[in-house]
Amino acid sequence: MPTHPVIPAELPRQNVLSWLKARYFATTRDTVVTVIFAAFVAWILWSLIQWALLDATFAPNAGDVCREDLHGGACWSVVTTRWRIVLFGLYPFEEQWRSGLACAVMVLVAVLSCVPWFWQARRLAPLWVAGFATFYVLMRGGYFGLTEVTEQNWGGLSLTIFIFAGVSLLGMPLAIVFALLRRSNLPWIARTMALVIDVIRSLPMLSIMFTFAIVLPFVLPEGLTGDKLYRVIVGYALFFACYQAEIIRGGMQALPNGQEEAAKALGLSYWHRIGHVILPQAFRNALPPTINQFVITFKETSLVTIIGFFDVMASGRAASGTADWNFAVIEMYVFVGLIFFVFVFSLSRYGAYLERRLGVGQR
Amino acid sequence: MTAILKDRRVRDTALQAAFVGAIALIIVVFFVTARANLEAQGLTSGFGFLERSTGWRISFSLIEYSTSSPYWKAILVGVLNSLFLGAIALPLATVIGIAVGVMRTSGNGMAELVGTSFVELFRNVPLILQLLFWYTLLLALPSPRDAEPILGGIALTGRGIYLPGLNVTGGSVFVMTLVLITAFGVSLWLGAKRWPDLHLDQAKRERMGLWSIALVAGVIILFLGRIAGETLLSIPEARGLNYRGGIRISPELMACVIAIGIYGAAYIAEIVRAGFNAVPKGQGEAGHALGLTNWQIFSRIRLPLAIRIVMPTLINQYVWLFKATTIGIAISFTDFFMVISTSINQSGQTLELIAILMGGFLIINYTIAWVLNRVNDAIKLKGTQLRI
Numbered sequence: 040m041p042t043h044p045v046i047p048a049e050l051p052r053q054n055v056l057s058w059l060k061a062r063y064f065a066t067t068r069d070t071v072v073t074v075i076f077a078a079f080v081a082w083i084l085w086s087l088i089q090w091a092l093l094d095a096t097f098a099p100n101a102g103d104v105c106r107e108d109l110h111g112g113a114c115w116s117v118v119t120t121r122w123r124i125v126l127f128g129l130y131p132f133e134e135q136w137r138s139g140l141a142c143a144v145m146v147l148v149a150v151l152s153c154v155p156w157f158w159q160a161r162r163l164a165p166l167w168v169a170g171f172a173t174f175y176v177l178m179r180g181g182y183f184g185l186t187e188v189t190e191q192n193w194g195g196l197s198l199t200i201f202i203f204a205g206v207s208l209l210g211m212p213l214a215i216v217f218a219l220l221r222r223s224n225l226p227w228i229a230r231t232m233a234l235v236i237d238v239i240r241s242l243p244m245l246s247i248m249f250t251f252a253i254v255l256p257f258v259l260p261e262g263l264t265g266d267k268l269y270r271v272i273v274g275y276a277l278f279f280a281c282y283q284a285e286i287i288r289g290g291m292q293a294l295p296n297g298q299e300e301a302a303k304a305l306g307l308s309y310w311h312r313i314g315h316v317i318l319p320q321a322f323r324n325a326l327p328p329t330i331n332q333f334v335i336t337f338k339e340t341s342l343v344t345i346i347g348f349f350d351v352m353a354s355g356r357a358a359s360g361t362a363d364w365n366f367a368v369i370e371m372y373v374f375v376g377l378i379f380f381v382f383v384f385s386l387s388r389y390g391a392y393l394e395r396r397l398g399v400g401q402r
Numbered sequence: 403m404t405a406i407l408k409d410r411r412v413r414d415t416a417l418q419a420a421f422v423g424a425i426a427l428i429i430v431v432f433f434v435t436a437r438a439n440l441e442a443q444g445l446t447s448g449f450g451f452l453e454r455s456t457g458w459r460i461s462f463s464l465i466e467y468s469t470s471s472p473y474w475k476a477i478l479v480g481v482l483n484s485l486f487l488g489a490i491a492l493p494l495a496t497v498i499g500i501a502v503g504v505m506r507t508s509g510n511g512m513a514e515l516v517g518t519s520f521v522e523l524f525r526n527v528p529l530i531l532q533l534l535f536w537y538t539l540l541l542a543l544p545s546p547r548d549a550e551p552i553l554g555g556i557a558l559t560g561r562g563i564y565l566p567g568l569n570v571t572g573g574s575v576f577v578m579t580l581v582l583i584t585a586f587g588v589s590l591w592l593g594a595k596r597w598p599d600l601h602l603d604q605a606k607r608e609r610m611g612l613w614s615i616a617l618v619a620g621v622i623i624l625f626l627g628r629i630a631g632e633t634l635l636s637i638p639e640a641r642g643l644n645y646r647g648g649i650r651i652s653p654e655l656m657a658c659v660i661a662i663g664i665y666g667a668a669y670i671a672e673i674v675r676a677g678f679n680a681v682p683k684g685q686g687e688a689g690h691a692l693g694l695t696n697w698q699i700f701s702r703i704r705l706p707l708a709i710r711i712v713m714p715t716l717i718n719q720y721v722w723l724f725k726a727t728t729i730g731i732a733i734s735f736t737d738f739f740m741v742i743s744t745s746i747n748q749s750g751q752t753l754e755l756i757a758i759l760m761g762g763f764l765i766i767n768y769t770i771a772w773v774l775n776r777v778n779d780a781i782k783l784k785g786t787q788l789r790i
């Protein structure tokens with residue numbers, strides 16, 4: 040049987056034809072595979088285009104048209120009519136620009152954090168604190184002549200972003216503390232921390248959220264319970280911190296011992312060693328898995344649906360859950376899925392790009 | 403006084419005592435408050451409630467369960483359902499994941515495109531959204547009255563999927579599963595014990611013999627366990643408004659299996675791809691030089707090496723995926739987590755039930771990790787066997 044000619048991607052291509060041959064029609068078997076998969080892809084694409092574009096109904100408030108539509112195309116009308124619920128939940132209609140602006144601010148903060156200039160604690164921390172404060176003031180109001188909107192009325196994409204930002208802001212410092220405690224020289228501190236981290240990591244996210252949302256008021260003295268939303272954020276941050284602490288610890292372990300020894304030999308104090316020698320390098324090592332952790336964290340914010348919050352996922356369900364739209368649930372799921380996809384895909388692509396970039400530096 | 407504080411040992415001891423003490427204090431506060439709250443509600447703490455009957459129904463159960471069954475039995479039903487779901491969804495995810503991983507490293511542009519699209523599509527959308535999506539699609543299947551059986555007895559209906567099945571007792575299926583698992587374990591153990599003086603033919607013959615015995619034993623067990631007075635083969639038939647006979651897979655279970663199978667496959671595909679990329683090119687080239695066919699190189703050299711390389715990562719992935727099965731609560735699949743959550747609502751024994759939940763997951767997850775680590779120890783490349 041003939042073998043695959045191996046043509047590395049970096050080589051300059053002689054021409055399109057030879058490239059096509061090497062990539063798609065190298066052997067008879069390759070040709071068969073290519074034709075079958077091409078037919079499959081074409082069929083899926085065509086069905087999708089037909090469903091989502093050609094036979095679809097786009098006009099707002101066209102539920103009746105959709106129901107009588109015999110082609111069976113998508114009814115995007117549900118999205119064009121009710122997209123505000125998905126994005127803003129129950130936020131008052133006249134104030135929804137605030138919610139939109141707040142989301143834009145947080146997205147800007149996230150994009151800025153991807154710029155290497157910001158990769159220092161003294162730049163990144165103020166950026167996130169300022170961004171989060173702006174978000175909170177815009178959403179909550181009560182200052183600067185903005186009417187007050189309490190957390191009970193927050194919802195949709197803004198709630199998802201709020202939870203994600205809160206978890207990141209709270210979880211990251213906590214993760215650093217956990218990682219440092221876990222590698223502490225004092226055996227009892229290190230052991231206790233290791234036990235806490237391992238136990239929390241072996242529990243499902245849902246059970247942590249559930250415990251913090253529903254069980255905590257039961258076991259905490261009155262006055263310490265706080266709002267359910269904040270309890271969930273704290274619980275999620277704790278969960279995040281346990282995973283992130285292990286990632287940071289992994290980054291620290293990859294450092295040669297000489298780094299810390301050299302810092303000690305120079306007479307640096309513990310905090311100087313940690314802040315200027317160990318942590319910066321550990322974070323650099325741990326950057327790809329850290330981005331991956333943020334990706335997972337963003338996706339899993341959707342679990343708050345189960346304990347009764349109206350995040351973007353639950354709002355989507357609510358928007359297509361009424362009697363006049365309940366036939367268009369799939370369209371709504373596709374829309375919500377697209378929102379998640381845009382955020383998560385760009386973040387994970389950025390992670391892949393970083394991995395390549397850092398990899399180049401290490402060679 | 404300051405002299406004592408300057409003593410490093412004293413300071414260290416004090417710090418550690420303070421840290422452990424603080425955590426212990428938090429736990430004590432939890433217990434004291436919980437006890438006070440319980441007394442205010444007139445509930446007694448302790449695990450006595452496990453013997454009380456639940457009074458609620460469970461839609462899907464592998465063992466006998468009724469509304470008068472005690473709490474411990476309801477929790478057992480939940481644990482078994484979770485394990486059952488995991489036992490179907492995780493292998494499914496592995497099979498799809500390996501297929502997609504192979505596609506992504508095949509060198510064929512079209513196959514890579516399909517594989518990459520699969521991974522990017524299903525990895526970048528939350529699991530709960532995918533689960534609800536599949537569930538909605540499954541519920542939208544035609545009603546049993548309108549569904550036509552396909553392929554000699556499979557019926558896809560909005561009330562569940564009906565498959566032909568055997569009229570045997572649940573106990574015999576359980577025993578047969580045990581026999582097959584034992585055979586798998588023994589064959590792994592044989593492979594692990596005897597690697598230095600490995601005679602390929604002899605090992606192969608032994609393993610074939612072992613498997614034939616296990617299979618024959620399995621068939622005999624199933625035959626002994628048949629339900630008297632019924633035909634051995636049960637084929638679903640449309641009767642009135644519903645299907646009778648055969649095995650019914652509820653839409654909830656099916657949606658969970660599909661969602662976790664596909665979501666897990668997208669992650670496993672990436673792991674498998676990394677494994678294939680880590681197999682040195684020389685291995686395949688050496689195979690070519692020895693005159694092996696492409697299929698032999700794939701099945702005897704590249705796949706076994708790739709699986710061995712990624713086994714530790716895969717183990718973490720399995721533990722993670724098993725935890726993800728708790729998502730079933732979103733569509734009311736009665737798993738461990740859902741039973742605990744319902745029990746808390748119904749009985750109010752919050753702390754005890756949360757303790758059971760945590761203990762249960764700790765035990766299950768550590769068992770999965772332990773078993774798979776033993777498998778890893780058994781199959782991994784040892785010492786000088788091969789350096790890569």
